[in-house]
Amino acid sequence: MTDPNATLAHHVDIADLAAHDKTYLDANELVINMGPQHPATHGVLRVILRLDGEKVLGLECVIGYLHRGVEKIGEHRTYTMFNPYVDRMDYVAAVSNGLGYCETVEKLLNVEAPPRAQHVRVILTELNRIASHQLWLGTHALDIGAITPLFYTFRDREEILKIYEKYCGARLTTHAFRIGGLQYETYTGFEKEVKNFLNFFRPKIDEYEELLTTNRIWVERTKNVGAISAEDCIALGVTGPVLRASGVKWDLRKAQPYANYKNFDFDIPIGENGDTYDRYLVRMAEMRQSVRIIEQAVDALPEGPIMAKVPKVMKPPAGEVYHSIEAPKGELGYFIVSDGSTQPYRVRVRPPSFVNLQALDLMCRGELVADVIAVIGTLDIVLGEVDR
Amino acid sequence: MTPVATPFFFYLFAAIMLIGGILVITRKNPVHSALALIVALLAQASIYLMLYAPFVAGVQIILYAGGIMVLFLFVIMLVSIERSMKERQFNSQWVAGTVAAVALGGLFIAVYAKAEKIFPHHAIRITPDELLNTQGVASMLYGQYMFAFEIASLLLLVAIIGAVVMAKKRI
Amino acid sequence: MHAIIDYISSYLTSDKTPGAAGNMFWVLVYIMLVFAGLSVAVIAMNWLERKILAHMQVRLGPMRVGPHGLLQPIADAIKLLLKEDIMPAEADGFVFWMAPLIVVLAAFTVFVVVPFGPTHAITDMNIGILFMLGVSSLSVLGIVMAGWASNSHYPLMGALRSSAQMVSYEIAMGLAVVSVILVTSLHGSGLYGVGGAGAGDGTLSMIGIVRAQQEQGVWFIFKFFPLGLIAFFIFAVSMVAETNRAPFDLAEAESELTAGFHTEYSGFRWSLFFLAEYSAMIAVSSIAVTLWLGGWLRPFPNLLNGDTWDQAFSFIPGITFLFFAAICFYNAVRMPKHPLFRVQTIGLFGFGVVLGLIGLALFVPAVSIRVQDIFWFAAKVSGFMYVYIWFRGTFPRYRFDQLMQLGWKVLLPMGLGVLILTAIFGLWPSIQQLIQRLI
Amino acid sequence: MESMLHITTLHYLVLGAALFLLGVVGVLTRRNVVIVLMSIELILNAVNLNLVAFSRLWGGLHGQVFAIFIITDAAAEAAVGLGILIAFFRNKETVNIDEVNLLKW
Known part of the structure; x- marks a missing residue:
């Protein structure tokens, strides 16, 4: 990877580039290396941009700078021991990752978490969705140049982290769930605090929107930028808010209900054009829907046990299982092959960021450099999850 | 205010202009040439001031140093100069x-x-009314030289269109 | 000896600027004063920007170095001076070295003609505004040189962006300025007062422009309402673009081009760019204040006129400083009583005392009459500085093509329209006569 | 020495002539189009200097007005010249004026 030109020559089809409208001066074609140390690549993503003036002719993502071999580690740990590792993938939405893993292993073991555990899981996961979207909003706005929303979202995200900290002692990589249910009973006043948070947070969404939604510059920067059609999304396997913003009503919480999402009443916000602005609106609406779900879950929080009967030493029957959940960033799937021993034979994660990142090239072609930043931001990638 | 030390400043600025001019035609790197030209142009603006032509001096700074030379630098950056710098410089x-x-x-x-x-x-001892220089130039431009002024604006229009047509790959 | 004292004191009774009076001693004094004042203003601006921005973003900003971080800019300056000065190996050494100097020179030279008061300017040029626009446009050269000499892609792109941006916004800016110059040629007074028989001599001199506002009894922002306001708006937008500040800070967009044209600069050279950016902000704000907001004139000259009001307004500078002093005292009292905060409390208290003494001194009529021009000018400029910070806290960044679109397709036609309408308004009596004759 | 210390119009004219010659040498000898264009700017500036000096000599403003026209002209020339340069560079990938030897692209 020493010569960026060499790699581009392989991957960027010259004929394809020529097809683009070339009204810019191409007196000097620039190859720019963006990242891995760049303030707007959300960590250590490296993007090799091929530019015609400021226009992007093509780009290639170079990933792997944060590769820690999470999947391989899974093969050398017992099912229980591997649980905390999954939190380290999408560290912004650690709870969702834990939920996905626990549910997958539960499916493998053929157990189901008790209703109370399910409810608490839904509450914490949806809180996590809000936290993840808040972080996305702050950084995305920062990339586009609005520095203030970042501080507002971080201030409000703090309240969610406080709830996590009180519940399980950790703020970021929570390891909140156990296979078969929950380790900890909720603390006293959990419901009240969650409700307080919801009342506190509802006006805050309006505050964010006030800063951005009708802001002329924001709209100009995001409308018709990085648009992707529903067909392209499906072809590339793009999921989550990006897919929904393109107008596809696909949400695993409704499509393949897991946990007990089918008991809750909520809408799937979708967009029309699949551009950055629509993705922004979809995520803002999703935060509102999450508030709705949490409210219902807290109101209907049943009493009862929090842990199903799970053997101390887990030896799932030989076989394989794939289970996916709707993480804040899209479909998060776990594929686990068991050989009947205490350790998985193979763990494979389908991280939404990794798959969504494929669309970057398509979304950025013909746009300007500034839009690449906006599109990276709107894809909401977490490099820990992309590289695993 | 009457100018002080006129000979000194004249020779200073003349020297700057000439050295700048020599550098323009001898430098290998066009960027260095352009910078030398800018220095020469600024020195020339100072000489205009000594000649009681403040308006021309101002126009010189704004248009030449701030406009045309930026255009030059812009184009030098767009075309790659590495190759031509390695080649023979004089024909x-x-x-x-x-x-x-x-x-x-x-x-x-x-x-x-x-x-x-x-x-x-x-040097002539009658000092032209420096304070009314701008007004004088203006009334001449819009009076006696009205037609020439309009022609100049037309020329600029033609130049804009010409430059766009030339520089654009496909219209 | 006597002659020297005479030479020095002769200026004190003059009603001209030192440059116009040809008094070299006072010219040097004024140059030093302006330079020192500007440096202090940049330092203060640095602190204020961080504080105000922080409070807009629900955080505190610098709090550790000195009471409420008052000494933070000085600590930063020391840090920057002590930092290693790195030059990229492939950089063009001479150009790399020259670029920050050019930017700083351009930013400081414009202050030669800024009128802080009727006599408080280094000199008064008959091409004052032309000179200011011209010299401030020279900073583009420095930016282009910096970007090119760094021999790196990001600085080059930043330089290309910023030069294109500055050159195109200069045109809209110039058109807005020309409409003011047209208005200076009118001799009539009031909002819609148009020229009488003697109309025809406009001026480009900065002091002359403020004088014209004084004579016409109206700030040019209100002249031919709303035309003056629109021209001011065009200028205000382009001046933000000229200085590469948010929301037009594409040249140094940290999320896109890391830092634009000064990516490769560090330490002292970088701080020169910083200094130049802030003094350029002050410079363009000074142009706006001089051209539209009456320069050194006090507010409400028509509504609240008369000696009583003049007297009342002459107290405002002192009261303002006393108010700031009171804020210092209030915060000093509110400081935690812990021994660790002892030094900070004393420091803040001392700062309050200094401000209070300045305030009290401003009540002395002899001082106040000489200084209140500067106060009003500075107050108006600080208003602009606040707006700059406010913009930065509120707006996302424009994209390059949108920026160009705004400049060429919105501001330029608007500027031309304002210019033509101003001319028509200004010549209204003649046009009326012409129409009557035709009918 | 006397004539050196009193700056007369001739001094300006000599300076203008020297600048003009530098420009001519640049135009005639350099290969780089950009530098040739800059040399043309030098020539135009030499002319401007003469015009303004004459304007000072005769006390009128005609020379200055002409200088302004020439600056306008220089701007137009630079814009078109650099436009041609870009078109040229795009097609031949060089900025050497010697290589403009075809009458078609």
Whole structure:
């Protein structure tokens, strides 16, 4: 990877580039290396941009700078021991990752978490969705140049982290769930605090929107930028808010209900054009829907046990299982092959960021450099999850 | 305010201009040439000020140094200069060119030696009204030279269109 | 000896600027004063920007170095001076070295003609505004040189962006300025007062422009309402673009081009760019204040006129400083009583005392009459500085093509329209006569 | 020495002539189009200097007005010249004026 030109020559089809409208001066074609140390690549993503003036002719993502071999580690740990590792993938939405893993292993073991555990899981996961979207909003706005929303979202995200900290002692990589249910009973006043948070947070969404939604510059920067059609999304396997913003009503919480999402009443916000602005609106609406779900879950929080009967030493029957959940960033799937021993034979994660990142090239072609930043931001990638 | 130390400043700025001019035509790197030209142009603006032409001096700074030269630098950055910097800098007829220029210089000297009688030996003592320089230029531009002014604006329009047509790959 | 004292004191009774009076001693004094004042203003601006921005973003900003971080800019300056000065190996050394100097020179030279008061300017040029626009446009050269000399892609792109941006916004800016110059040629007074028989001599001199506002009894922002306001708006937008500040800070967009044209600069050279950016902000704000907001004139000259009001307004500078002093005292009292905060409390208290003494001194009529021009000018400029910070806290960044679109397709036609309408308004009596004759 | 210390119009004319010659040498000998264009700017500036000096000599403003026209002209020339340069560079990938030897692209 020493010569960026060499790699581009392989991957960027010259004929394809020529097809683009070339009204810019191409007196000097620039190859720019963006990242891995760049303030707007959300960590250590490296993007090799091929530019015609400021226009992007093509780009290639170079990933792997944060590769820690999470999947391989899974093969050398017992099912229980591997649980905390999954939190380290999408560290912004650690709870969702834990939920996905626990549910997958539960499916493998053929157990189901008790209703109370399910409810608490839904509450914490949806809180996590809000936290993840808040972080996305702050950084995305920062990339586009609005520095203030970042501080507002971080201030409000703090309240969610406080709830996590009180519940399980950790703020970021929570390891909140156990296979078969929950380790900890909720603390006293959990419901009240969650409700307080919801009342506190509802006006805050309006505050964010006030800063951005009708802001002329924001709209100009995001409308018709990085648009992707529903067909392209499906072809590339793009999921989550990006897919929904393109107008596809696909949400695993409704499509393949897991946990007990089918008991809750909520809408799937979708967009029309699949551009950055629509993705922004979809995520803002999703935060509102999450508030709705949490409210219902807290109101209907049943009493009862929090842990199903799970053997101390887990030896799932030989076989394989794939289970996916709707993480804040899209479909998060776990594929686990068991050989009947205490350790998985193979763990494979389908991280939404990794798959969504494929669309970057398509979304950025013909746009300007500034839009690449906006599109990276709107894809909401977490490099820990992309590289695993 | 009357100018002070006029000879000193004249020779200073003249020297800057000439050195700048020499650097413009001798530098390998066009960016260095452009910078030398900017320095020469600024020195020339100062000489305009000494000639009681403040408006022309201001126009010189804004248009030449701030506009045209930025355009030059812009274009130098767009075209890659590495190759041309490695190549020969002077063309094959440089001897003939220099000789022609020197001959022209000789002609100038001859003319000026003769014409010296026409010019007064001392600078004119009547100071033009510097405060009304801008107004004077303006009323001339919009009065006597109205037609020329309009032609100049037309020329600029043609130049804009021409530059766009030239520089654009596909119209 | 006597002659020297005479030479020095002769200026004190003059009503001209030192440059116009030809008094070299006072010219040097004024140059030093302006330079020192500007440096202090940049330092203060640095602190204020961080504080105000922080409070807009629900955080505190610098709090550790000195009381409420008052000494933070000084600590930063020391840090920058002590930092290693790095030059990229492939950089063009001479150009790399020259670029920050050019930017700083351009930013400081414009202050030669800024009128802080009728006599408080280094000099008064008859091409004052032309000179200011011209010299401030020279900073583009420095930026282009910096970007090119760094021999790196991001700085080059930043330089290309910023030069294109500055050159195109200069045109809209110039058109807005020309409409003011047209208005200076009118001799009539009031909002819609148009020229009488003697109309025709406009001026480009900065002091002359403020004088014209004084004579016409109206700030040019209100002249031919709303035309003056629109021209001011065009200028205000382009001046933000000229200085590469948010929301037009594409040249140094940290999320896109890391830092634009000064990516490769560090330490002292970088701080020169910083200094130049802030003094350029002050410079363009000074142009706006001089051209539209009456320069050194006090507010409400028509509504609240008369000696009583003049007297009342002459107290405002002192009261303002006393108010700031009171804020210092209030915060000093509110400081935690812990021994660790002892030094900070004393420091803040001392700062309050200094401000209070300045305030009290401003009540002395002899001082106040000489200084209140500067106060009003500075107050108006600080208003602009606040707006700059406010913009930065509020707006996302424009994209390059949108920026160009705004400049060429919105501001330029608007500027031309304003210019033509101003001319028509200004010549209204003649046009009326013409129409009557035709009918 | 006397004549050196009193700056007369001739001084300006000599300076203008020297600048003009530098420009001519640049145009005739350099290969780089950009530098040739800059040399043309030098020539135009030499002319401007003469015009303004004459304007000072005769006390009128005609010379200055002409200088302004020439600056306008220089701007137009630079814009078109650099436009041609870009078109040229795009097609031939060089900025050497010697290589403009085809009468078609």
